[in-house]
Amino acid sequence: MPDLQAVRLLALAGDIDALIAGIRLRTPLQALAQRGGFSLEVRSFHDCSAADLRRADVLIVQRGLSQRVARLQRQVRRQGGTVLYEIDDLLTELPDHVSNQGRVLAQRQHLLDCMHLADLVTVSTERLGVTLMPPHWHVVPNYALPLGDAAMPALRPDLPVTFVLASMEALAPHALYQALRMLPASLARVVAVGPAAVSLAAAGVAAESHPLMSRQAFMTWVRALPNPVAVIPLEDSRFAACKSAIKWFEYGEAGVPVLCSDVSPYREVVEHGRTGWLVASDASAWQQALTQAALDGERRRQVAQAARGAVRARHTLDQTVQAWAEAIARAQQLRQQAGSPNAAGLTR
Numbered sequence: 053m054p055d056l057q058a059v060r061l062l063a064l065a066g067d068i069d070a071l072i073a074g075i076r077l078r079t080p081l082q083a084l085a086q087r088g089g090f091s092l093e094v095r096s097f098h099d100c101s102a103a104d105l106r107r108a109d110v111l112i113v114q115r116g117l118s119q120r121v122a123r124l125q126r127q128v129r130r131q132g133g134t135v136l137y138e139i140d141d142l143l144t145e146l147p148d149h150v151s152n153q154g155r156v157l158a159q160r161q162h163l164l165d166c167m168h169l170a171d172l173v174t175v176s177t178e179r180l181g182v183t184l185m186p187p188h189w190h191v192v193p194n195y196a197l198p199l200g201d202a203a204m205p206a207l208r209p210d211l212p213v214t215f216v217l218a219s220m221e222a223l224a225p226h227a228l229y230q231a232l233r234m235l236p237a238s239l240a241r242v243v244a245v246g247p248a249a250v251s252l253a254a255a256g257v258a259a260e261s262h263p264l265m266s267r268q269a270f271m272t273w274v275r276a277l278p279n280p281v282a283v284i285p286l287e288d289s290r291f292a293a294c295k296s297a298i299k300w301f302e303y304g305e306a307g308v309p310v311l312c313s314d315v316s317p318y319r320e321v322v323e324h325g326r327t328g329w330l331v332a333s334d335a336s337a338w339q340q341a342l343t344q345a346a347l348d349g350e351r352r353r354q355v356a357q358a359a360r361g362a363v364r365a366r367h368t369l370d371q372t373v374q375a376w377a378e379a380i381a382r383a384q385q386l387r388q389q390a391g392s393p394n395a396a397g398l399t400r
Contacts, residue, residue, distance in 0.1 A: 058090065061109070062111050063112040064096070066097055071267060075298075076194075080369065097116070105131075113135065122166050132387075136383050139167070140296070149221065149225075172190055174190055176193060196301040196367055204353065207350075213280075215342065226285040232338075275307065275308065296317055297320070300312060311329045311331055
């Protein structure tokens with residue numbers, strides 16, 4: 053791991069307490085700070101002061117898309133500091149079902165300005181970096197929330213399976229909905245978390261509705277469900293393909309088997325029939341997959357166990373922490389090579 057002991061790091065997000073800020077910034081950077089011994093401050097954009105900026109050697113901005121955020125980046129650059137721009141979705145091409153599509157696309161030029169004011173852009177996947185094409189970028193992958201020696205969820209042959217759909221955004225129209233409508237109540241129940249519940253209700257799918265939860269609370273809750281099986285429908289689009297397979301990482305660590313759409317990013321990480329099931333975007337394919345998963349408890353156990361092994365080998369917090377260390381060191385090197393800019397060079 054690069055030596056970052058002398059670094060004073062400031063991480064900013066629209067809401068530093070939001071779930072995505074916790075996943076991408078707070079949790080891995082706090083772990084990195086503890087291991088590396090450098091100082092870390094985290095702030096929401098509106099709470100960032102001039103004193104915070106003056107103390108920062110390295111500024112990390114998550115999803116900045118305003119003139120004010122660009123000014124914060126310019127200030128750190130002017131004082132000789134290093135700037136990283138963190139982005140984990142293809143925000144330049146948001147689909148219609150994303151709730152803040154209009155606001156984000158209206159600020160698209162500010163987003164691009166913020167990206168190009170950074171010494172380095174951190175992205176969650178290789179495909180996202182290639183698609184956004186900033187001058188310099190580095191993959192900081194997502195990871196599963198570590199659960200340590202937690203046992204696999206118990207098989208309950210006396211109870212039906214619980215199909216779980218959870219999402220922080222509304223789901224796009226999908227062939228899965230027809231399959232869920234045809235699912236016998238005696239075979240399985242459907243539970244939905246967050247905006248996924250609204251999407252299912254609009255599609256005529258009977259489902260229990262639950263609010264969004266913290267990451268830790270959700271993992272505890274889903275593991276306690278009778279015979280949980282996660283269902284992850286995803287549209288086949290550039291936006292979806294640039295996402296990471298973080299849901300599969302989380303469920304894999306939790307010991308919950310997964311049925312997911314046979315599209316990127318799941319196609320790249322799930323071994324069909326061994327660490328999960330990849331399902332074609334067809335109602336009959338989904339109906340068959342749901343029925344088979346519901347009827348074969350031993351197969352679910354085998355798939356969940358294999359997925360946990362794969363996630364713990366390749367998608368851990370330690371790997372994300374190492375990637376952040378490498379990204380910060382690389383950004384500092386790029387800043388040194390470019391030299392200290394003057395005000396005239398930061399007018400974009």
